[in-house]
Amino acid sequence: MITILTNMLSMCIPFSVALLLASIGEMFNQRAGVFNLGCEGIMAMGAFIGMLIPFSVGGGGPVPQVYNVLGFLAAAAVGAFLGLFFGVVTVTFRAPQGIAGIGLQMFGVGTAGTLFRHFVGGTQSIPGIPDIDIPLLSKIPFLGDVFFSHNGAAYLAYLFIPVAWYILFKTPWGLKVRAVGTNPRAADSMGINVSRTRYESLMLGGALAGLAGAYLSIAQAKMFSDTLISGRGFIAVALVYFGHWHPLQIMGGALLFTFAQTFQTQIQSMGISFPYELAVMLPYVLVIVVLSFTSRNQTTAPTSLGKPFNREMRT
Amino acid sequence: MEGKIRELRMEHITKRFPGVLASDDISISVGEGEVLALVGENGAGKTTLMNILMGLYQPDEGRILINGSEVRFRGPEDAFKAGLGMVHQQYMLVQNMTVTENIALGYKKAWKPMRLSLSEVRSRVVEISEKYSLSVNPDAYIWQLSVGEQQRVELVKTLCLGARFLILDEPTSALTPQETDELIALLKNMTDELSIIFISHKLQEVKAISNKVAILRHGKVVFSGNTDDHSSQDIAAMMTGHSIELPKNLDKNDSGDTVLSIRDLVVMSDRKTVALDHLSLDIKAGEIVGLAGVSGNGQRELSEAINGLRRVESGSISFFGKEIANFTPRQVIDEGMGYIPEERNTEGIVPAFSIRENFILKDASNPEFSSRSILKKKDIDDYSEKLVKEFDVRCPDIQTAAGSLSGGNIQKVILAREIERKPRFLIAVYPTRGLDLGAVEFIHQQLLAIRREGIGVLLISEELDEIMDLSDRIAVIYKGSIQKVLDHDEATRARLGVLMAGVKEE
Numbered sequence: 047m048i049t050i051l052t053n054m055l056s057m058c059i060p061f062s063v064a065l066l067l068a069s070i071g072e073m074f075n076q077r078a079g080v081f082n083l084g085c086e087g088i089m090a091m092g093a094f095i096g097m098l099i100p101f102s103v104g105g106g107g108p109v110p111q112v113y114n115v116l117g118f119l120a121a122a123a124v125g126a127f128l129g130l131f132f133g134v135v136t137v138t139f140r141a142p143q144g145i146a147g148i149g150l151q152m153f154g155v156g157t158a159g160t161l162f163r164h165f166v167g168g169t170q171s172i173p174g175i176p177d178i179d180i181p182l183l184s185k186i187p188f189l190g191d192v193f194f195s196h197n198g199a200a201y202l203a204y205l206f207i208p209v210a211w212y213i214l215f216k217t218p219w220g221l222k223v224r225a226v227g228t229n230p231r232a233a234d235s236m237g238i239n240v241s242r243t244r245y246e247s248l249m250l251g252g253a254l255a256g257l258a259g260a261y262l263s264i265a266q267a268k269m270f271s272d273t274l275i276s277g278r279g280f281i282a283v284a285l286v287y288f289g290h291w292h293p294l295q296i297m298g299g300a301l302l303f304t305f306a307q308t309f310q311t312q313i314q315s316m317g318i319s320f321p322y323e324l325a326v327m328l329p330y331v332l333v334i335v336v337l338s339f340t341s342r343n344q345t346t347a348p349t350s351l352g353k354p355f356n357r358e359m360r361t
Numbered sequence: 362m363e364g365k366i367r368e369l370r371m372e373h374i375t376k377r378f379p380g381v382l383a384s385d386d387i388s389i390s391v392g393e394g395e396v397l398a399l400v401g402e403n404g405a406g407k408t409t410l411m412n413i414l415m416g417l418y419q420p421d422e423g424r425i426l427i428n429g430s431e432v433r434f435r436g437p438e439d440a441f442k443a444g445l446g447m448v449h450q451q452y453m454l455v456q457n458m459t460v461t462e463n464i465a466l467g468y469k470k471a472w473k474p475m476r477l478s479l480s481e482v483r484s485r486v487v488e489i490s491e492k493y494s495l496s497v498n499p500d501a502y503i504w505q506l507s508v509g510e511q512q513r514v515e516l517v518k519t520l521c522l523g524a525r526f527l528i529l530d531e532p533t534s535a536l537t538p539q540e541t542d543e544l545i546a547l548l549k550n551m552t553d554e555l556s557i558i559f560i561s562h563k564l565q566e567v568k569a570i571s572n573k574v575a576i577l578r579h580g581k582v583v584f585s586g587n588t589d590d591h592s593s594q595d596i597a598a599m600m601t602g603h604s605i606e607l608p609k610n611l612d613k614n615d616s617g618d619t620v621l622s623i624r625d626l627v628v629m630s631d632r633k634t635v636a637l638d639h640l641s642l643d644i645k646a647g648e649i650v651g652l653a654g655v656s657g658n659g660q661r662e663l664s665e666a667i668n669g670l671r672r673v674e675s676g677s678i679s680f681f682g683k684e685i686a687n688f689t690p691r692q693v694i695d696e697g698m699g700y701i702p703e704e705r706n707t708e709g710i711v712p713a714f715s716i717r718e719n720f721i722l723k724d725a726s727n728p729e730f731s732s733r734s735i736l737k738k739k740d741i742d743d744y745s746e747k748l749v750k751e752f753d754v755r756c757p758d759i760q761t762a763a764g765s766l767s768g769g770n771i772q773k774v775i776l777a778r779e780i781e782r783k784p785r786f787l788i789a790v791y792p793t794r795g796l797d798l799g800a801v802e803f804i805h806q807q808l809l810a811i812r813r814e815g816i817g818v819l820l821i822s823e824e825l826d827e828i829m830d831l832s833d834r835i836a837v838i839y840k841g842s843i844q845k846v847l848d849h850d851e852a853t854r855a856r857l858g859v860l861m862a863g864v865k866e867e
Contacts, residue, residue, distance in 0.1 A: 218465075218472035225455045225466050232453035235417065236467035237438030345504050346457050357417065 048188070050316070054308045056191040060266065062304035063203045064089070064258040068282035069289070069296050070210050071254025075129075076286050077214065078247035079227035079350045080136055083147025086279025087154020088128045088252050089259035092121035094158040096260025097270045098165060100172050108173050118199070118260045125256020128154065129248040137244045140354035151279065159272045166270070174268035175199060199265045204297075211293045223247050227348030230355040240355050255279070284333050290346050299336075306332050366444055366526045366556060367393045367428050374423035376409055383409040384420070385580040391526075391573075396548070396557045398567040398588060400600055401577035402797040407560045408450065410577070411528050414558075415447050416440045441467065446524025448515040450531045450560075456504045460497055460514050461486055467522045482521075489520050493551065508657065509540045527551070528558045533566055536655075539862045545570050562600065564593040576600055601798050608805050609830045610649060610812070610849070617646030620817045621667075621786055626676035626686075628659075628666045628841075636662035638841040639676065644786075647815040649808065650846075651822060651832030653857050656791075659841035660821045661703055664790045667819075668700050669693040681785065694723055699784030701775055701792050703821075705768065709775040712764025716756055717745035719763045720778050752777040753803065769800030776807055787811060790821045805831060825854055839863045 068085055075082045082088075099117040100109045128150065135146045175197045184194040214220040222243045225233040230240045262278075263270045281303060289296030306329035313325050369391050376384040383406045391397045399407050412418045414425065416434030424431050427443055434440045440447075454463050461483045465471055468485065471478040486499045495513045503511060512532060519527060529548075533541040548557060548570060561567055567574060568588060575585040576599045584599045621644045630636035637659045644650045654660060665671035667678055669690040678686040680696055688696070702708035710719045721730050721741055730741050745759040754773045756766060763774055772792065779787065789808065793801040808831060812818055822828050828835055835852045837844040837860040844860045860866065 216477055217475060218477045221458075221462060221465055221477055224458060224462075228457050229453070229455045231451075232455050232463075233466065235415070235437050235447070235449065235453040237436055237441060238466060345502065349456065 050312060052188055052191050054305070054312050056195070057308045058301060058304050059193065059204070060196050060200045061308060062300045063200045064262045064266065065278055065282055065285065065303060066297060066300040067203055067206070067258035067261065068255045068279060069285040069300060070206065070293060071125075071251035071258070072282050072286045073210070073251075073289070073291055073293065073296055074214070074223060074247045074254075075251040076351055077227045077291055077348050078223045078244045079230060079348055079353065079355070080133075080244055080248060081143055081147065081283065081352055082129070082132055082150070082248065082251060082255075083144060083280070083283060084128070084132055084150025084154060085147075085251075085255050085282050086275055086277070087151040087158075088125045088255035089262070089275045089279045090155040090158035091128060092125050092256030092259025093263040093274050094162050094259075094270055095124050095256075096121040097172055097263035098161075100264065101166060101170060104172070106170050106172060111175065114175050114264055117264055118257060121256040121260030122253040123256070125252040125254070125259070126249040127252070128256070129250070129252020130245065132252070133245040133248040136354065137241050137248070140356065143352050143354075155272070155275070158270075162270055162272070169269060169271060171269045172264070175265050197265050199261055203261070207293050207297050214293065219243075219246070224348070226355075227350055230350055230353075231357075234355070234357055240357075244355075255282075258282070281330075281333060284337060288333070288337060291348060292346070302336075303329050303333060365393060368426075369526060369556070370426040371410070371414060372424050372426065374410065374413060374420045374425075376413060376418060376420050382580050384413065387423070387577070387580070387582050389575050389582065389585065391556050391558060393556060394552050395573060396552060396559055396571045398571035398574045399558055399560045399577065400562055400564070400567055400574060400596065402562060402600060405577040405600075406580040407577055408530055409580075411447060411530060411558065411560065414440070414528065415445060441522050441524070444523065444525035445528065446519035446522060446526070447528040448512070448519055448530065448532060450534065452511050452515050454503045454511060454514060454518075457502065459500055459502055460506075460517075461499045463503060463514065464518045464521050467518065485521050486517060490517050493517075493520060493547070495520075495547070508655075509536055512536070512544075525554070526556050526558075528560070530560045531562070532559070533561065533563060539858060541566065564596055567596065568593055578602060607798075607802055607826075607830055608809055610809055610833065612813075617648070617815060617817075619643045620646045620681055621819070622677075622679040623667075624677045624679070626663070626666060626678065627674040628662045628671055629674060630662060636841050637666065640838075640842050642836055642843055642846075644817045644819055646817050647812060648833040649812050649818040649820055649831050651820045651828035651835045652838055653822070653825065653828050653835055654838035654861055656823050658838050660790065660838060662841075663838070664700070664703070664788050664819075664821060667693070667788060668698060697783075697785030699779040699782065699787040701772075701779055701787070701789040703790040703794075705771050705775060706764065710763040710771055713762055715760045716749065716754065716763050716766075716774055717741055717759040719774055720745050720748055720781075722778065723782065748777040748781055752807075769796045769803075772796060772800065772804060776804060780807065780811060784816065786817050786819075788819045788821070791823065792820070793822075793824070793827060801827075825857055828857075829854070837861055 068089055072082060072085055096117040099120055100113045103109045103113045132146065132150055135141045136143050177195055177197050180194040184190040214223065222233065222238050225238060226240045226243045234240050259275065262274055267274055285296055285299040285303065288299040310325040310328045313320055314322050372388050374384050374387045387410055389397065401407050409418065413420045416436045416439050432443055461479055464486055465477060465479060465482040468482050471481045483499045490497050495517050497510065497513050497517050506514065532544060536544065545566060559571055571588045574588045574596065576583050576596065578600065623640060623642045626637050626640045627635065628637040640663065652660060662671055666673050669688045669692065673686040677684055683696065685693055685696060706712055711722065724730055730737055742759065749756065749759055752773045754770050754777065756770060763771060792804050808818060808820065820828065820831060829852060833849055834846055835849065835857065836846045837857060839861065840863065845866060
């Protein structure tokens with residue numbers, strides 16, 4: 047029993063990283079007043095670019111770690127670029143964000159799949175990045191497996207949570223982001239460039255979504271396929287609401303969702319007679335249920351979420 | 362910090378919006394220590410002019426001079442640097458941030474490369490609020506503050522950012538009479554160090570505080586001069602272009618039966634706090650009861666609870682002897698309740714619908730307008746043409762989207778719909794808020810007319826003049842219960858003001 051639990055929990059942290067990065071990125075977007083439903087598409091592009099670099103160097107065989115790092119960096123750059131592109135559409139041209147986001151999602155997933163078939167062909171695996179056992183700590187029974195025996199990217203992603211919190215609440219840029227997402231008119235009257243701030247946060251959000259995708263292909267699945275992202279981008283958007291636009295609560299949401307997912311795979315692998323279709327549904331049902339019961343907390347919500355800003359628009 | 366602003370001039374400012382000439386060759390000037398009152402009706406272009414001064418809008422023509430030399434403001438940032446600060450009518454505060462954080466937004470000195478020095482901002486806030494005796498809690502979130510407190514935050518914010526020239530856009534519109542007096546006293550003290558442009562259409566305040574007055578009408582300056590040389594009546598006439606005598610409720614009512622009886626009503630606010638605390642109120646047929654109070658004391662919740670839009674926790678609402686608490690809105694409408702809601706653009710009409718569609722919103726399934734689930738186009742058109750004429754709705758035609766009308770005309774559409782349905786009772790919530798005097802006059806006449814037909818009216822308003830002109834009895838609401846109900850003859854501005862501020866009469 048303990049081994050099963052240890053197994054489940056020790057999968058939680060590495061499997062939650064992609065969701066975590068994508069939803070923290072989405073949190074910055076939404077705090078600035080733009081929700082990016084294209085997250086899924088950016089993740090797909092990030093995942094493809096991320097695996098393409100080590101694959102084209104090593105052809106699926108072992109490569110120096112620096113190429114994996116390059117893969118991550120390239121994915122972040124592509125993500126930032128797509129975020130910038132989304133900004134042009136929604137901030138400068140004030141297109142409806144929902145529709146633009148769905149467009150970006152389809153563009154990203156489609157383009158990644160097409161490029162993959164052109165440059166790689168069929169399913170190919172890459173060596174990925176190794177787990178790092180943290181000296182001493184990883185030897186602690188149970189806790190060592192759960193917390194201290196994962197790949198390096200997972201550690202970095204979790205270290206980024208407090209950084210994201212600091213950026214959002216303790217830096218001038220974070221202050222600007224929160225202001226333009228809640229009352230852009232007020233921010234504008236204080237001399238803050240609303241469009242620029244929204245662009246910046248879209249680029250940061252895009253870069254994080256790109257990294258999230260690359261994590262899936264380089265560190266988690268160690269391969270790319272059309273269905274690699276499989277809705278994680280949308281779950282990430284939901285987790286932002288779930289976590290009330292706060293990094294720590296979003297982390298909680300990402301862990302809860304991942305736990306439900308590992309739970310259902312364990313159920314299946316243990317051969318418990320339970321209709322697997324229902325088990326697969328479980329994490330998604332959980333998200334819907336929790337979302338319907340979380341209070342609509344108007345006191346933290348970025349109330350201008352989804353609304354384009356036009357200074358000379360008279361309301 | 363640079364020198365004083367000895368003189369600020371705006372010369373020949375012109376600004377066009379699509380289809381509107383918002384500022385038409387306007388010139389004004391303000392000297393050191395002066396208070397200029399900028400008066401005019403809604404839509405006269407006061408706010409536009411000030412947004413130009415603050416660099417929020419760019420003028421199409423004209424220039425701005427400070428101490429004789431021309432300045433160009435590309436954004437508010439430039440205006441701050443020149444020492445200008447504006448308190449907007451709609452407060453420019455971010456609800457989910459603290460007072461200190463809100464001020465930090467503009468206080469660039471505290472912006473370190475990777476860190477925001479909130480403690481520096483906080484001490485500046487404390488320093489300024491003590492210097493001008495403007496008490497604010499620097500750590501409170503904006504959503505926790507009352508309207509009066511938020512305004513103090515706006516003042517502190519403007520002063521923290523180094524303003525030596527203040528622009529106040531209708532600063533008293535949401536304040537109690539007491540808060541207004543305090544503000545005016547405070548501003549008078551500040552003129553030792555500051556010049557002020559004070560935008561208002563309340564002439565008592567203009568007389569009380571300003572040295573000079575400039576009157577705007579349809580984007581033009583129609584008059585400017587010394588305040589003391591002109592009476593309030595003169596200024597009012599120049600503001601509207603003609604003299605308007607608002608109708609008054611003079612005929613005594615021979616009190617009818619009680620038609621709406623509210624007992625011990627308890628209702629929660631959106632924030633799950635008690636909004637109505639055992640409120641009781643009776644209204645008879647053929648009388649107008651004015652509900653006076655500072656907005657936010659339960660007025661919205663009361664009108665919503667009666668109309669089935671908000672859950673009643675306990676207590677009763679008896680309407681012509683029938684208990685209607687927790688009825689659905691449809692049931693309340695079918696009982697004959699007429700309702701002019703607070704938010705005319707979002708609750709009163711469907712903005713994207715045409716005027717004719719808005720007229721039949723409540724009666725679309727009535728056999729008069731539909732048969733076998735198909736709308737009767739001809740009948741609806743005739744009905745709408747008739748209403749547009751009767752209620753003097755100024756519109757291109759009845760197919761016009763209601764949302765594109767001016768506030769006064771939207772209110773006429775709502776009024777027409779509600780009155781033409783022949784209600785047994787009418788609830789009017791802030792029916793003239795933000796309207797110009799012509800529209801106010803029309804709406805007041807209509808309310809008095811249905812009163813003469815023997816219909817009871819609950820008039821919720823924060824304009825004391827409106828309440829005193831129209832009401833047979835005046836109930837004062839404070840923190841969700843009725844402080845006191847006064848007969849029309851016993852009510853004075855001063856007495857109502859005291860009651861509205863929560864002071865109990867023995």
